[in-house]
Amino acid sequence: MINTLSRMIRTGILTETFPAPASASPAMDRLQKDMRNILGRALCIRHVDAGSCNGCELEIHALNNPYYNIEGIGMKFVASPRHADLLLVTGPVTANMEEALKRTLDAMPDPKLVVAVGDCGACGGVFGKSYASRGAVANVIPVQRTVAGCPPSPVAILEAIRSAVIEA
Amino acid sequence: MMHEPERSIGNLLSNLPCKSKVVGALDWHREAGNVRAAGGQLLTLWGADDRDRDGSFRIFAAYLLDDGIEVLEHAMGNGITPTYPSLAELFPCALHMERAVYDLLGIASMEPDHRGWLRHGGWPRSEFPLRRDFDASRQFAIDSQPYPFVQVEGDGVHEIAVGPVHAGTIEPGHFRFSVVGEKVLRLEERLGYTHKGVSKRFEQMQQAEGHRLAARLSGDSAVAFSWAYCAALEAITHTGCPPRAANLRALALEHERLANHLGDLGALGNDAGFAFGLTQFSRMKEDLLRLNVAAFGARYLLDFVQPGGVATELPEDTPRLLLDHYLVLEERVSGLRVIYDNHAGLQDRFREAGTLSRESAVKLGAVGLAGRASGVPLDLRVHHPWPPYDRMKPKLVMQSTGDVAARVYQRFDEVFESLRLCRMILENSVAGPIQADCPLAEPDRLGLGLIESWRGPVIIALESGPGGTIRRCHAHDSSWQNWPLIEYAILSNIVPDFPLINKSFNLSYSGHDG
Amino acid sequence: MRAISFVRQFLEVVLAIAIAPLFTGWIAQCRAWLQNRSAPSLLQPYRMLRKLFFKDVVLAQNASALFRATPYVLFGTMVLAAAIIPSLVTDLPLARVADSIALVGLFATARVFLSLAAMDIGTAFGTLGARREMMIGFLAEPALLMVLFNAFMLFGSTSLPSLVDGYRAHQSVVDPSVIFAAVAFVMVLLAENARIPIDNPSTHLELTMIHEAMLLEYSARHLALVEWASSLKLFNYACIGFALFLPWGIATHGADGGWPLLVAIAALLGKLVIAGAALALIESLSAKLRIFRAPEYLAMAFLLAVLGLLVHLLLGA
Numbered sequence: 001m002i003n004t005l006s007r008m009i010r011t012g013i014l015t016e017t018f019p020a021p022a023s024a025s026p027a028m029d030r031l032q033k034d035m036r037n038i039l040g041r042a043l044c045i046r047h048v049d050a051g052s053c054n055g056c057e058l059e060i061h062a063l064n065n066p067y068y069n070i071e072g073i074g075m076k077f078v079a080s081p082r083h084a085d086l087l088l089v090t091g092p093v094t095a096n097m098e099e100a101l102k103r104t105l106d107a108m109p110d111p112k113l114v115v116a117v118g119d120c121g122a123c124g125g126v127f128g129k130s131y132a133s134r135g136a137v138a139n140v141i142p143v144q145r146t147v148a149g150c151p152p153s154p155v156a157i158l159e160a161i162r163s164a165v166i167e168a
Numbered sequence: 169m170m171h172e173p174e175r176s177i178g179n180l181l182s183n184l185p186c187k188s189k190v191v192g193a194l195d196w197h198r199e200a201g202n203v204r205a206a207g208g209q210l211l212t213l214w215g216a217d218d219r220d221r222d223g224s225f226r227i228f229a230a231y232l233l234d235d236g237i238e239v240l241e242h243a244m245g246n247g248i249t250p251t252y253p254s255l256a257e258l259f260p261c262a263l264h265m266e267r268a269v270y271d272l273l274g275i276a277s278m279e280p281d282h283r284g285w286l287r288h289g290g291w292p293r294s295e296f297p298l299r300r301d302f303d304a305s306r307q308f309a310i311d312s313q314p315y316p317f318v319q320v321e322g323d324g325v326h327e328i329a330v331g332p333v334h335a336g337t338i339e340p341g342h343f344r345f346s347v348v349g350e351k352v353l354r355l356e357e358r359l360g361y362t363h364k365g366v367s368k369r370f371e372q373m374q375q376a377e378g379h380r381l382a383a384r385l386s387g388d389s390a391v392a393f394s395w396a397y398c399a400a401l402e403a404i405t406h407t408g409c410p411p412r413a414a415n416l417r418a419l420a421l422e423h424e425r426l427a428n429h430l431g432d433l434g435a436l437g438n439d440a441g442f443a444f445g446l447t448q449f450s451r452m453k454e455d456l457l458r459l460n461v462a463a464f465g466a467r468y469l470l471d472f473v474q475p476g477g478v479a480t481e482l483p484e485d486t487p488r489l490l491l492d493h494y495l496v497l498e499e500r501v502s503g504l505r506v507i508y509d510n511h512a513g514l515q516d517r518f519r520e521a522g523t524l525s526r527e528s529a530v531k532l533g534a535v536g537l538a539g540r541a542s543g544v545p546l547d548l549r550v551h552h553p554w555p556p557y558d559r560m561k562p563k564l565v566m567q568s569t570g571d572v573a574a575r576v577y578q579r580f581d582e583v584f585e586s587l588r589l590c591r592m593i594l595e596n597s598v599a600g601p602i603q604a605d606c607p608l609a610e611p612d613r614l615g616l617g618l619i620e621s622w623r624g625p626v627i628i629a630l631e632s633g634p635g636g637t638i639r640r641c642h643a644h645d646s647s648w649q650n651w652p653l654i655e656y657a658i659l660s661n662i663v664p665d666f667p668l669i670n671k672s673f674n675l676s677y678s679g680h681d682g
Numbered sequence: 683m684r685a686i687s688f689v690r691q692f693l694e695v696v697l698a699i700a701i702a703p704l705f706t707g708w709i710a711q712c713r714a715w716l717q718n719r720s721a722p723s724l725l726q727p728y729r730m731l732r733k734l735f736f737k738d739v740v741l742a743q744n745a746s747a748l749f750r751a752t753p754y755v756l757f758g759t760m761v762l763a764a765a766i767i768p769s770l771v772t773d774l775p776l777a778r779v780a781d782s783i784a785l786v787g788l789f790a791t792a793r794v795f796l797s798l799a800a801m802d803i804g805t806a807f808g809t810l811g812a813r814r815e816m817m818i819g820f821l822a823e824p825a826l827l828m829v830l831f832n833a834f835m836l837f838g839s840t841s842l843p844s845l846v847d848g849y850r851a852h853q854s855v856v857d858p859s860v861i862f863a864a865v866a867f868v869m870v871l872l873a874e875n876a877r878i879p880i881d882n883p884s885t886h887l888e889l890t891m892i893h894e895a896m897l898l899e900y901s902a903r904h905l906a907l908v909e910w911a912s913s914l915k916l917f918n919y920a921c922i923g924f925a926l927f928l929p930w931g932i933a934t935h936g937a938d939g940g941w942p943l944l945v946a947i948a949a950l951l952g953k954l955v956i957a958g959a960a961l962a963l964i965e966s967l968s969a970k971l972r973i974f975r976a977p978e979y980l981a982m983a984f985l986l987a988v989l990g991l992l993v994h995l996l997l998g999a
Binding site for chain 3: 001004005008011012013014015039041042066069072073074077079080085107108109110111
């Protein structure tokens with residue numbers, strides 16, 4: 001126990017600060033401001049893997065490490081879609097996951113947002129559209145934001161989530 | 169349709185010693201029995217539609233023996249449903265592979281289990297995507313039928329269905345538990361949710377780009393898969409990979425192994441409620457990924473290994489940077505090993521949970537990390553090394569108890585061994601080119617690439633087509649052998665221990681589904 | 683009964699409702715620091731509650747009236763419990779009609795409603811969570827009662843406010859039996875409030891969930907109320923602990939005027955800060971017990987409380 005405690009103390013706080021995002025336009029709607037003030041400060045994210053190769057999952061896991069520390073900015077991942085505000089989808093949406101993805105979105109209460117992660121989520125990536133793959137998340141459910149990259153870096157994913165909320 | 173007469177064993181092109189033989193139906197089963205009796209293992213099973221060539225379907229099986237790989241090839245006539253003898257009673261891991269072959273090609277083994285494995289209703293029963301006359305761009309309306317799971321009956325038996333969408337950030341798969349209270353009577357897995365039609369997609373690609381698709385089969389084993397593909401292509405084009413490029417490939421593979429092990433060790437601590445472990449290990453993994461950017465140019469090396477060599481050279485001062493970091497990493501991981509070892513609560517969760525005995529592991533054909541943790545001595549880098557591993561002499565790391573604790577210590581020990589190998593690569597580095605010219609392959613050549621990824625052996629079977637195209641490419645991840653192991657490891661455990669047991673195996677869903 | 687008593691009573695309830703999420707936020711901050719990450723703001727739980735009240739409710743089709751009523755019942759019982767626990771003052775009119783046994787009964791009511799509602803929808807996880815919660819509660823309740831009996835033996839009353847008053851008169855505060863009872867109480871607190879080592883409040887593994895599994899079907903304002911009730915429950919437990927073992931600062935009977943009240947508030951905040959940090963430390967250094975160890979853990983708590991009783995009886999007084 002002493003070992004553990006001393007290692008905790010020696011490590012210190014590791015979270016990095018990120019450059020502030022580009023400031024929102026001054027003519028931002030009142031509704032958008034509310035959305036940002038309400039959702040943006042306590043965002044609950046539900047992740048669904050709709051057939052990704054698990055590379056994007058690794059970068060999403062990285063969001064929980066002490067460097068990026070998504071909980072420190074008031075966002076967290078939740079277990080139930082009923083608790084969630086934002087649906088984070090990875091993968092090109094396989095035929096076998098289409099129904100599960102749609103059901104998850106239906107189970108989320110309004111207001112809700114969808115962010116598609118990775119080249120696969122944006123446009124099918126290297127898999128494209130085929131008998132097994134729907135080609136892009138937007139082909140199945142409405143998407144507010146996409147993050148390109150294979151896989152996209154954690155900072156890029158965070159940026160996309162932020163901008164999805166601010167410019168919702 | 170006449171079957172081809174038995175040919176004597178000939179050499180097959182591969183990065184490992186590999187032989188192949190064409191057999192008839194009887195010998196297909198008999199040879200498999202011989203392999204089993206000799207203590208060999210079934211590596212992979214795949215089929216091909218060769219009706220345009222000679223009017224038949226083919227089934228291939230690759231076995232691992234003490235002296236190398238043996239591939240058996242069996243041709244079936246184009247009947248209503250071409251059939252071949254099942255290998256499932258000799259090699260239990262063949263069961264799912266045979267079901268997958270049926271879903272994609274319509275060639276059936278004589279095994280009675282005909283439930284769709286990869287086909288969940290995404291395409292009709294009468295269509296077979298991997299046949300040459302199937303248009304890959306067709307999309308079908310989903311026709312989902314309930315999957316007939318095996319029912320367990322008895323007093324107080326409940327069913328718990330988990331997935332495909334799980335509570336955490338994890339790939340989709342379905343687990344059907346039959347429980348009494350918290351005790352698990354039976355677990356049945358259903359996979360195939362991430363089936364993206366990779367085999368069919370390969371056939372639309374040029375040989376020179378296939379490594380990009382191979383890498384994206386399972387992002388956490390990208391280096392292993394792309395290397396296996398490049399090894400297969402280099403074998404059939406008789407391209408020699410320059411020594412420096414081979415070294416860099418090995419360095420990338422070991423980095424991939426390290427990154428995955430560090431992530432898993434943290435996740436296992438976290439799954440037992442010990443968030444301290446997650447913090448420390450995820451921090452080390454992040455440091456390693458940033459080091460990857462400095463050395464290789466990207467956090468995850470999906471496009472680093474390419475046919476003929478590697479994409480980029482190490483920048484000037486990188487070796488020193490890497491060596492210094494390895495020292496830091498080793499010191500930290502040692503310290504954490506002591507903490508994990510001495511933490512009573514953690515050890516109480518790890519020990520004797522999810523035990524897979526050595527006998528079961530051998531019988532079920534366990535390979536890779538899960539196998540070694542249960543005492544199955546199999547590591548391609550050690551027993552069938554290819555350049556540069558043949559010069560490095562990696563040590564075999566093994567445990568004997570086969571429980572979650574064994575798989576945790578297996579990861580710890582493999583981290584130390586990987587660091588030793590990385591140091592060896594950097595300290596004995598050779599100068600030279602990092603890329604050789606890889607020409608187009610002659611058509612109708614079959615090559616095999618086998619690499620020991622962090623999970624276990626990955627295999628790419630590549631058949632070249634005319635004009636630099638791919639005629640057939642079969643990719644196999646060790647998850648095919650290891651997924652059924654969990655159904656046995658969970659027996660006599662309780663339901664809340666399942667996530668920990670599952671995570672201790674950490675198998676690939678996407679690498680399996682293809 | 684004077685009007686001022688009712689004002690104090692009201693103030694205590696309002697304060698409890700207001701600062702319970704703050705206590706939860708403080709524990710989350712400490713946990714974050716012990717995990718080497720920067721912590722979210724102390725007000726994060728309030729932001730979460732505010733957001734939840736703005737969301738639309740999504741209910742399963744077969745949700746019954748019980749399911750919809752449960753969040754209100756939970757919140758109500760926790761507020762009532764806060765009203766009869768002397769966190770600031772001992773002059774509580776409501777406490778005269780409800781003693782500590784009734785307090786334990788209020789917690790039991792909350793638990794039963796939550797479990798029934800979890801089973802209402804009929805999903806596997808709700809039933810899973812309900813089953814485990816009832817097992818934990820079934821074992822934790824006797825341990826809690828035994829801890830309370832321990833304190834009652836010392837002061838001859840089952841009412842917490844008179845217990846706190848009694849402390850003033852009692853000379854030696856550190857009775858050996860009190861130590862046993864305190865350890866047992868902390869163990870019960872961790873079990874009843876879904877903390878490590880019994881349950882992991884931030885787990886993402888659906889098969890290991892106990893408390894979280896029962897909340898999976900709630901959304902929007904229902905979820906907000908249930909979360910608030912959970913925070914209140916932890917706050918109440920902490921205040922019970924302070925009343926039993928660290929009662930200094932609570933404004934006792936006869937202490938009139940604003941000054942004792944301010945001291946009480948300051949003392950309460952100080953105690954919460956220390957208790958929160960200690961709780962976070964215990965959680966960060968421990969792993970989660972296998973679920974079948976939970977009965978052993980709670981049996982240990984029960985045993986410690988009984989030992990405390992025995993020690994008290996043997997030493998006389």
